[in-house]
Amino acid sequence: xxxxxxxxxxxxxxxxxxxxxxxxxxxxxxxxxxxxxxxxxxxxxxxxxxxxxxxxxxxxxxxxxxxxxxxxxxxxxxxxxxxxxxxxxxxxxxxxxxxxxxxxxxxxxxxxxxxxxxxxxxxxxxxxxxxxxxxxxxxxxxxxxxxxxxxxxxxxxxxxxxxxxxxxxxxxxxxxxxxxxxxxxxxxxxxxxxxxxxxxxxxxxxxxxxxxxxxxxxxxxxxxxxxxxxxxxxxxxxxxxxxxxxxxxxxxxxxxxxxxxxxxxxxxxxxxxxxxxxxxxxxxxxxxxxxxxxxxxxxxxxxxxxxxxxxxxxxxxxxxxxxxxxxxxxxxxxxxxxxxxxxxxxxxxxxxxxxxxxxxxxxxxxxxxxxxxxxxxxxxxxxxxxxxxxxxxxxxxxxxxx
Numbered sequence: 094x095x096x097x098x099x100x101x102x103x104x105x106x107x108x109x110x111x112x113x114x115x116x117x118x119x120x121x122x123x124x125x126x127x128x129x130x131x132x133x134x135x136x137x138x139x140x141x142x143x144x145x146x147x148x149x150x151x152x153x154x155x156x157x158x159x160x161x162x163x164x165x166x167x168x169x170x171x172x173x174x175x176x177x178x179x180x181x182x183x184x185x186x187x188x189x190x191x192x193x194x195x196x197x198x199x200x201x202x203x204x205x206x207x208x209x210x211x212x213x214x215x216x217x218x219x220x221x222x223x224x225x226x227x228x229x230x231x232x233x234x235x236x237x238x239x240x241x242x243x244x245x246x247x248x249x250x251x252x253x254x255x256x257x258x259x260x261x262x263x264x265x266x267x268x269x270x271x272x273x274x275x276x277x278x279x280x281x282x283x284x285x286x287x288x289x290x291x292x293x294x295x296x297x298x299x300x301x302x303x304x305x306x307x308x309x310x311x312x313x314x315x316x317x318x319x320x321x322x323x324x325x326x327x328x329x330x331x332x333x334x335x336x337x338x339x340x341x342x343x344x345x346x347x348x349x350x351x352x353x354x355x356x357x358x359x360x361x362x363x364x365x366x367x368x369x370x371x372x373x374x375x376x377x378x379x380x381x382x383x384x385x386x387x388x389x390x391x392x393x394x395x396x397x398x399x400x401x402x403x404x405x406x407x408x409x410x411x412x413x414x415x416x417x418x419x420x421x422x423x424x425x426x427x428x429x430x431x432x433x434x435x436x437x438x439x440x441x442x443x444x445x446x447x448x449x450x451x452x453x454x455x456x457x458x459x460x461x462x463x464x465x466x467x468x469x470x471x472x473x474x475x476x477x478x479x480x481x482x483x484x485x486x487x488x489x490x491x492x493x494x495x
Contacts, residue, residue: 242385244468252381265377266302271295273369274347281346291344300333301341360441363402363434371432379429379463384422387464388473389457391433392417402434420460429460 395411416433
């Protein structure tokens, strides 16, 4: 293949001149100029790909770079002229732009070397050796720690004066709690329908609670059957009418709904509506003197009610119910408890001196707050409630797995 002749600047300018008698300057439109521009660009790119030997230093401008075939911002732009006078002016003035002959397209540019960025890797930090702990063993007699219980596990008054289950029940549901429930129930009846308020008294509330306790002993498929003339219970029929019982059941309340904070706001409590009842019962249980051997475990309150607090534990005798975390002794008495609500790891439930040990271990720490320190009580935890940090807090805790 013969080597092509290189063209100088004058030859390229001569080919680009439009003859004076040409009809292109009269019939040239915007669409034609765009088509010619695209055709010239294609010829230039094809020439670059097929004839790389045209890139020489003797007639290329060093300040012009080769356009990228993929880049639309560096496309060749050639403006068509309308008269021969404009062509003469262009020929007389020097220009640094590229001029291309559409018949023999040549590129007037020179590639520039792109500097390769130098990547400086950070110098590795010296690894400091960890100090080794040295143990010095001494031969001496083993002295087991004194684990004798230093507390008092004897019941005192008023627990020793209870003569009937009713007195035991009224110790936890005292007059202050009953007055609070009666007041909140009456307030809720007014908030619900101010035209039909229900006045709840402490006497009526005691009758209502007594009937609720009998419902667990005499289960019926329907509550109304307890007032039936044939299948009903005379004691319940004589105590309260069915209408009064249903009125109390519809308005029974333990807390003011005005203070309720919806979900997502600070201070939201899932057990808000029964919180006063729970706190009162917990304080009564915590006041009972604790025995030496204690245990923290979960307990199920059997129910199949449709409630978000209901849990399913397949390994329990009662698989469906409310889950309670209980601190009790070896005789089964509960000294403290919590109802599982899904917020056991809430930071607001921890005291300032209590660190986060995990949901299960935090429950053990909260339930053991009422256990006196320095009395050497033995606390047994079950399943995943044990943590070494609990032992470091001064609790003689042991883990038992069934």
